[in-house]
Amino acid sequence: xxxxxxxxxxxxxxxxxxxxxxxxxxxxxxxxxxxxxxxxxxxxxxxxxxxxxxxxxxxxxxxxxxxxxxxxxxxxxxxxxxxxxxxxxxxxxxxxxxxxxxxxxxxxxxxxxxxxxxxxxxxxxxxxxxxxxxxxxxxxxxxxxxxxxxxxxxxxxxxxxxxxxxxxxxxxxxxxxxxxxxxxxxxxxxxxxxxxxxxxxxxxxxxxxxxxxxxxxxxxxxxx
Numbered sequence: 348x349x350x351x352x353x354x355x356x357x358x359x360x361x362x363x364x365x366x367x368x369x370x371x372x373x374x375x376x377x378x379x380x381x382x383x384x385x386x387x388x389x390x391x392x393x394x395x396x397x398x399x400x401x402x403x404x405x406x407x408x409x410x411x412x413x414x415x416x417x418x419x420x421x422x423x424x425x426x427x428x429x430x431x432x433x434x435x436x437x438x439x440x441x442x443x444x445x446x447x448x449x450x451x452x453x454x455x456x457x458x459x460x461x462x463x464x465x466x467x468x469x470x471x472x473x474x475x476x477x478x479x480x481x482x483x484x485x486x487x488x489x490x491x492x493x494x495x496x497x498x499x500x501x502x503x504x505x506x507x508x509x510x511x512x513x514x515x516x517x518x519x520x521x522x523x524x525x526x527x528x529x530x531x532x533x534x535x536x537x538x539x540x541x542x543x544x545x546x547x548x549x550x551x552x553x554x555x556x557x558x559x560x561x562x563x564x565x566x567x568x569x570x571x
Contacts, residue, residue, distance in 0.1 A: 381405030
């Protein structure tokens with residue numbers, strides 16, 4: 348399930364967007380300003396941000412500019428009642444990926460979200476190719492040159508998540524929440540066990556590698 352962060356100082360708009368996105372099977376977090384949004388980003392894995400321009404404490408432009416300092420890949424969709432060309436241009440200059448004008452049409456919003464997720468290489472065709480390796484989300488299989496491995500669900504989802512974001516570090520808690528669910532009572536050492544199994548299974552494949560980052564978690568590195 349993809350995680351989307353909605354940042355808007357209007358609680359009614361936050362509510363409507365959350366309901367629209369939840370109906371489309373996205374998990375949604377909300378924040379009323381940029382500062383609150385950064386607090387969420389520090390503790391949650393987010394796949395896409397929807398941000399308003401006019402907000403107290405930190406507006407959408409400043410939020411996006413600061414976000415791009417440490418994350419150049421996270422998709423940002425800016426929504427605003429501002430419709431002048433210079434407003435859109437300023438948004439793209441600071442680093443947004445797309446722009447929508449208010450009032451928001453629910454169907455159009457979902458189309459923009461889907462396009463941004465596809466563009467950022469999160470699942471659309473539900474396959475990832477890394478060198479000569481292909482991960483198929485629908486069959487939980489990993490294939491290379493005719494050699495096919497059908498993985499247990501959790502192992503596949505863990506590998507798929509890591510390879511969807513090469514070089515991005517995920518904490519064990521983030522991976523637990525994403526794959527096992529926030530209500531799972533199993534400890535984060537479960538992630539370590541599953542990573543160990545994946546490393547053993549693909550130890551002779553030189554297309555990718557899962558690296559442990561001391562004190563933080565794991566990241567996948569493409570070798571080809």
